[in-house]
Amino acid sequence: xxxxxxxxxxxxxxxxxxxxxxxxxxxxxxxxxxxxxxxxxxxxxxxxxxxxxxxxxxxxxxxxxxxxxxxxxxxxxxxxxxxxxxxxxxxxxxxxxxxxxxxxxxxxxxxxxxxxxxxxxxxxxxxxxxxxxxxxxxxxxxxxxxxxxxxxxxxxxxxxxxxxxxxxxxxxxxxxxxxxxxxxxxxxxxxxxxxxxxxxxxxxxxxxxxxxxxxxxxxxxxxxxxxxxxxxxxxxxxxxxxxxxxxxxxxxxxxxxxxxxxxxxxxxxxxxxxxxxxxxxxxxxxxxxxxxxxxxxxxxxxxxxxxxxxxxxxxxxxxxxxxxxxxxxxxxxxxxxxxxxxxxxxxx
Amino acid sequence: xxxxxxxxxxxxxxxxxxxxxxxxxxxxxxxxxxxxxxxxxxxxxxxxxxxxxxxxxxxxxxxxxxxxxxxxxxxxxxxxxxxxxxxxxxxxxxxxxxxxxxxxxxxxxxxxxxxxxxxxxxxxxxxxxxxxxxxxxxxxxxxxxxxxxxxxxxxxxxxxxxxxxxxxxxxxxxxxxxxxxxxxxxxxxxxxxxxxxxxxxxxxxxxxxxxxxxxxxxxxxxxxxxxxxxxxxxxxxxxxxxxxxxxxxxxxxxxxxxxxxxxxxxxxxxxxxxxxxxxxxxxxxxxxxxxxxxxxxxxxxxxxxxxxxxxxxxxxxxxxxxxxxxxxxxxxxxxxxxxxxxxxxxxxxxxxxxxxxxxxxxxxxxxxxxxxxxxxxxxxxxxxxxxxxxxxxxxxxxxxxxxxxxxxxxxxxxxxxxxxxxxxxxxxxxxxxxxxxxxxxxxxxxxxxxxxxxxxxxxxxxxxxxxxxxxxxxxxxxxxxxxxxxxxxxxxxxxxxxxxxxxxxxxxxxxxxxxxxxxxxxxxxxxxxxxxxxxxxxxxxxxxxxxxxxxxxxxxxxxxxx
Numbered sequence: 001x002x003x004x005x006x007x008x009x010x011x012x013x014x015x016x017x018x019x020x021x022x023x024x025x026x027x028x029x030x031x032x033x034x035x036x037x038x039x040x041x042x043x044x045x046x047x048x049x050x051x052x053x054x055x056x057x058x059x060x061x062x063x064x065x066x067x068x069x070x071x072x073x074x075x076x077x078x079x080x081x082x083x084x085x086x087x088x089x090x091x092x093x094x095x096x097x098x099x100x101x102x103x104x105x106x107x108x109x110x111x112x113x114x115x116x117x118x119x120x121x122x123x124x125x126x127x128x129x130x131x132x133x134x135x136x137x138x139x140x141x142x143x144x145x146x147x148x149x150x151x152x153x154x155x156x157x158x159x160x161x162x163x164x165x166x167x168x169x170x171x172x173x174x175x176x177x178x179x180x181x182x183x184x185x186x187x188x189x190x191x192x193x194x195x196x197x198x199x200x201x202x203x204x205x206x207x208x209x210x211x212x213x214x215x216x217x218x219x220x221x222x223x224x225x226x227x228x229x230x231x232x233x234x235x236x237x238x239x240x241x242x243x244x245x246x247x248x249x250x251x252x253x254x255x256x257x258x259x260x261x262x263x264x265x266x267x268x269x270x271x272x273x274x275x276x277x278x279x280x281x282x283x284x285x286x287x288x289x290x291x292x293x294x295x296x297x298x299x300x301x302x303x304x305x306x307x308x309x310x311x312x313x314x315x316x317x318x319x320x321x322x323x324x325x326x327x328x329x330x331x332x333x334x335x336x337x338x339x340x341x342x343x344x345x346x347x348x
Numbered sequence: 349x350x351x352x353x354x355x356x357x358x359x360x361x362x363x364x365x366x367x368x369x370x371x372x373x374x375x376x377x378x379x380x381x382x383x384x385x386x387x388x389x390x391x392x393x394x395x396x397x398x399x400x401x402x403x404x405x406x407x408x409x410x411x412x413x414x415x416x417x418x419x420x421x422x423x424x425x426x427x428x429x430x431x432x433x434x435x436x437x438x439x440x441x442x443x444x445x446x447x448x449x450x451x452x453x454x455x456x457x458x459x460x461x462x463x464x465x466x467x468x469x470x471x472x473x474x475x476x477x478x479x480x481x482x483x484x485x486x487x488x489x490x491x492x493x494x495x496x497x498x499x500x501x502x503x504x505x506x507x508x509x510x511x512x513x514x515x516x517x518x519x520x521x522x523x524x525x526x527x528x529x530x531x532x533x534x535x536x537x538x539x540x541x542x543x544x545x546x547x548x549x550x551x552x553x554x555x556x557x558x559x560x561x562x563x564x565x566x567x568x569x570x571x572x573x574x575x576x577x578x579x580x581x582x583x584x585x586x587x588x589x590x591x592x593x594x595x596x597x598x599x600x601x602x603x604x605x606x607x608x609x610x611x612x613x614x615x616x617x618x619x620x621x622x623x624x625x626x627x628x629x630x631x632x633x634x635x636x637x638x639x640x641x642x643x644x645x646x647x648x649x650x651x652x653x654x655x656x657x658x659x660x661x662x663x664x665x666x667x668x669x670x671x672x673x674x675x676x677x678x679x680x681x682x683x684x685x686x687x688x689x690x691x692x693x694x695x696x697x698x699x700x701x702x703x704x705x706x707x708x709x710x711x712x713x714x715x716x717x718x719x720x721x722x723x724x725x726x727x728x729x730x731x732x733x734x735x736x737x738x739x740x741x742x743x744x745x746x747x748x749x750x751x752x753x754x755x756x757x758x759x760x761x762x763x764x765x766x767x768x769x770x771x772x773x774x775x776x777x778x779x780x781x782x783x784x785x786x787x788x789x790x791x792x793x794x795x796x797x798x799x800x801x802x803x804x805x806x807x808x809x810x811x812x813x814x815x816x817x818x819x820x821x822x823x824x825x826x827x828x829x830x831x832x833x834x835x836x837x838x839x840x841x842x843x844x845x846x847x848x849x850x851x852x853x854x855x856x857x858x859x860x861x862x863x864x865x866x867x868x869x870x871x872x873x874x875x876x877x878x879x880x881x882x883x884x885x886x887x888x889x890x891x892x893x894x895x896x897x898x899x900x901x902x903x904x905x906x907x908x909x910x
Contacts, residue, residue: 036811193741
């Protein structure tokens with residue numbers, strides 16, 4: 001739903017036609033979606049990179065046109081043909097002047113490219129963090145994302161909610177990137193370039209999306225068997241939406257007496273070893289926090305929609321969606337599974 | 349120094365039976381120390397693994413042709429891309445290029461063998477057994493059941509995924525051990541090539557009269573000595589971590605995952621140049637011969653090669669723009685990477701200038717070499733795009749990167765390998781490869797290559813990361829992935845035609861004669877195939893193109909060269 005709007009509103013409007021031929025053709029063929037395309041930037045770092053990339057593309061494209069054109073000319077013009085083909089052509093061994101020319105020109109091009117590149121590196125990487133920034137700690141796990149909001153005391157998983165940042169009320173989000181196990185990489189192309197999550201090596205990146213909406217991405221550093229199903233969903237909310245969401249996340253888990261049986265099963269089985277449900281004895285930290293599971297659209301790091309059927313299938317055997325996921329098949333009876341699903345379905 | 353193969357004692361006295369004759373033939377190949385036979389062994393070994401790794405690539409492309417496909421399990425897919433990468437670099441690229449060096453360097457510099465023939469044989473068999481050990485992991489590891497447990501950590505094998513905790517079993521050990529074994533083989537060959545070039549050149553062949561092929565092999569061998577070392581060191585550290593309680597890369601105990609990356613890429617990036625410089629070496633021989641002109645700017649080509657070698661040792665961390673280096677670090681590696689483009693550009697310009705004013709004959713070797721120049725140009729330019737660190741934050745680990753390095757590894761290196769085989773096959777076997785099949789091979793492969801790898805750039809720009817065994821249907825990647833997979837099929841057909849051509853032409857190919865291409869370097873003065881001793885009398889040269897001098901006694905090169 002984002003790309004066309006963000007493209008046309010971008011400050012690179014003259015390049016719109018160009019990016020259209022690059023990116024939008026297949027997108028049109030398969031219907032408009034929220035896209036992980038880098039040609040639809042929706043946040044300052046992504047915008048700056050996009051602008052730089054067009055500049056670099058212009059330079060490299062021109063070089064390609066010139067040299068490939070020369071090569072094509074040579075291939076056509078100097079092809080052996082006719083009765084004269086037997087005689088050897090004049091032998092030319094080289095020319096220092098020509099060599100100098102095609103050394104100096106590339107040097108100048110490199111200087112220009114490097115200076116523009118360096119400017120953007122420093123602009124993005126060394127941007128000072130404003131006081132108004134929201135800080136979120138992102139922890140990569142095999143094969144899901146944990147999001148912690150220290151200021152709000154919120155812990156959630158796989159679906160990141162951040163407020164839109166406007167010119168009048170800038171509220172960029174600063175992500176502190178950690179890993180619980182192996183290397184991962186946080187990549188939501190519309191919002192920023194990727195940055196790796198490396199154990200023992202905290203990293204940082206920032207985003208300031210202007211338009212509310214859903215932005216998708218996924219882990220971009222191979223992290224094991226289910227690396228492909230380590231998806232990211234970033235919800236950019238209006239300030240009101242974000243406040244409402246945060247308020248809900250801060251509450252203890254909903255206590256619904258109709259789901260007491262499922263709660264009982266959950267708390268007496270191994271579930272509590274890995275999952276936390278705030279306000280209950282479940283304090284595990286190996287798996288995603290389930291306190292407000294029903295506020296999320298997907299389960300298993302985006303591998304399936306959050307529906308009761310999918311939940312049931314997942315608890316019965318996580319291998320259904322994600323063979324190799326760390327959660328074991330829980331070996332519950334059908335009745336127990338139904339009860340646990342009923343319980344989880346109350347966790348709004 | 350000449351061929352030291354001896355017949356099996358006793359076999360001379362009576363006419364051997366068919367079986368005995370076969371055994372003797374086989375024995376001759378196994379105990380050979382002849383640089384030409386070892387060269388052929390390297391090339392045959394590499395072509396076999398080219399087919400294997402190609403099949404692995406096809407399996408991946410079938411899996412990715414449609415979203416949420418179940419053709420391969422996630423585990424098997426991960427094994428496929430790990431083995432594809434490792435195989436293509438260590439069992440195809442390195443052996444085939446060292447095979448060419450083995451076969452051609454002594455012939456080109458007028459020597460009768462390599463400096464250390466036994467070391468040469470030892471190096472080959474280390475490489476061969478290393479490769480077999482790597483593939484044994486499919487049936488070794490946990491044992492003979494199921495799919496075995498081939499390495500599945502990626503050919504870059506980032507820590508700490510390779511730690512015992514995350515990679516139990518023995519597949520990672522197979523990976524590390526076989527790379528160590530092959531690494532020693534590679535070092536032996538590199539030392540051998542350096543010694544051969546420095547000490548065995550024939551009379552009159554000064555360093556600056558060597559064919560550029562020999563120059564580039566000298567540079568590559570020097571680079572190999574520098575780059576294989578950190579890889580071997582890192583593998584040993586990894587094994588210490590896994591078995592002796594070390595903590596080099598064990599992040600749970602304070603080790604560093606980033607240190608592995610540095611070790612790996614200080615090997616891994618120069619490695620790309622170790623692979624691509626021999627491709628340049630091949631182009632440097634083929635382009636002049638088929639353009640009927642001397643190479644343009646020989647000294648500049650030598651200087652550019654040495655320049656590439658030095659600069660390529662300073663660029664490794666451009667694989668690490670996303671790991672959180674300082675902004676100054678990122679800027680440094682962006683600059684050093686862009687600077688590689690300068691000597692590389694010089695090479696491309698010199699090739700075009702060599703063709704300029706020539707009379708270009710488009711036989712199959714030249715077709716591949718011309719496509720190489722174009723594709724290497726494009727690969728270099730996407731390389732410049734990736735060196736722009738902020739853009740790399742987007743493109744890193746996406747299919748754009750896959751497209752870029754396949755443009756180098758296939759579009760440049762494999763195209764040159766094919767060119768070289770079409771060019772030197774007549775010398776090694778005495779038979780020409782079929783031009784008709786060669787043209788089919790070229791055009792099908794060219795089309796398949798572009799369908800696959802051009803398209804990969806776009807799917808990368810649309811945000812598809814590498815190393816994923818499947819993808820969501822709603823990302824806008826479906827059509828493009830289907831196209832990429834189709835292109836893979838074209839390439840497969842082309843490679844099968846090529847394999848058939850190799851076999852069929854060996855049996856029925858036209859007689860080649862000594863010098864089928866009317867070429868200028870010393871190897872073409874020998875019979876095809878050359879005798880074990882190469883040259884009946886020691887050659888003497890007065891210029892870079894000794895055969896040109898013989899063919900044009902009134903207008904020899906040495907009158908003009910400085």
